[in-house]
Amino acid sequence: MELLIKLGVFLVLVTIGYWRGRRNERAHLRSLAAEEDAVADVLVFATRYPPASAQVLDPLLVTGSAVIASDYFRFFVAGLRKIVGGNYRAYEQLLERGRRQAMVRLKQAAKARGAKHVFNVRITTSRISNSRGGEATQVEVLAVGTAFVLATGSVAESRAHHRPGPALASPENFSLFKHRFTRTWLLALVAAVIYAFVELIGDARFTHQWRYAHGAPTALFFMLACAGSFALLLWARRAKTPWSSAIVLALLTIPALQATLYFGVLRLNSLLSHGPQQVAYKVASEGLLQPVTAGLPELYFYDYADYWAAQPEGSPIRLTVLRGALGVLQYDLRPLGPQYEAWYSAQH
Known part of the structure; x- marks a missing residue:
């Protein structure tokens, strides 16, 4: 008896599903035909771009979607198809109705914005029902395209209703010489290189060849150059300089700044001193x-250590030294140069 009741309920559901489903399908097809006639003047194309136009066009994104559900009768027939195989005719009609409805709504959206052509039209489908839970099949069909309308007035007044964004500097078009900050940086970098080159080449022609008495603080100069x-x-980035250009300039700045500090400290220290003085030392x-x-520190010249180690202990030596406002003790290499040259020539 229970089996007969279940069978009866099943047949009733199938019958109602067939009758009501067919009625809804016919009504939907009639309304679709009327809606398609109303938007027949809107043309859709699968091509990505419109043909060349002498007038300026604004692009608009338009969409149309529809959700179509299967009735119980179609669900039952589809279950039988899984057993015997073949085309799912019931579902094919379902998807066809969904595609037509989505396309109609796409055209309606384009027509509402004043567009007559829609390009790059794409249609996607997705299932939103849980077939494992016994639900009837429900599918969503989405149509997407780009409509084009004539541009009128300013950008803000256009039917596209978009606003122009800020102009961004393109790294490909960036010029070091046209950007004010990088132009100044380059000029300063060139000036630093020229100064170090003049100090290096013209050192032999200066009155004094100043050197650091305790050795140049190379590590300190390198850290200062890196910090600068x-x-x-960071300053270049705040001035909207691209990373690539700023990093290259920063890497070139380190050796140039280090060389400038080496010679610049010697030159500035001598200018801020009371002048050189002759002092007496002896070889230990x-x-x-x-x-x-009195009042002078011991000295050890690492660059010429072998020369001084070969000198007899107690030998007197006269040096020209100065200590400037920077606190750097420096000595004049010029009087010692001929002695070094003669000794090293004799060794070879």
Whole structure:
């Protein structure tokens, strides 16, 4: 008895589904035909771009979607098809109705914006029902395209209703010489290189060949050059300089700034001093120079350590030194140059 009741309920549902489903399908097809006639003047194309036009066109994104559900009778027939195989005719008609409805709504959206042509039209489908839970099939069909309308007035007054964004600097069109900050940076970099080159080449022609008495603070100069280069890099980024250009300039700045600091500190320290003075030293053990004049530190010239180590202990030596406002003790290499040259020539 229970089996007969279940069978009866099933047949009733199938019958109602067939009758009501057919009625809804016919009504939907009639309304679709009327809606398609109303938007027949709107043409759709699968091509991505419209043909060339002498008038300026504005692009508009238009969409149309429809959700179509299967009735219980179609669901039952589709279940039988899984057993015997073949085309799912019931579902094919369902998808066809969904595509037509989505396309109609796409054209309606384009017509409402004043467009007569829609390009790059694409149609996608997706299932939104849970077939494992026993639900009837429900599919969503989405149609997307780009409509074009004549541009009128300003951009803000256009039917596209979009606003122009800020102009962004293109790295490909960036010019170091046209950008004010990078142009100044380049000029300063060239000036630093020229200064270091003049100091290096013209050192032999200067009255004094100043050198650091305790050795040049190379590590300190390198850290200062890196810090200055990094500060310029951050400043360049604030000035809208592309990363690629700013990094290259920063890397070139480090050696140029280090060389400028080496010679610049010697030159500035001498200008801020009371002038050079002659002092007396004597050679101690292992090339160490001990001061005879009070108030001076011991000296050890690492660059010429072998020369001083070969000198007899107690040998007197006269040096020209100065200590400027920067606190750097420097000595004049010029009087010692001929002695170094003669000794090293004799060794070879």
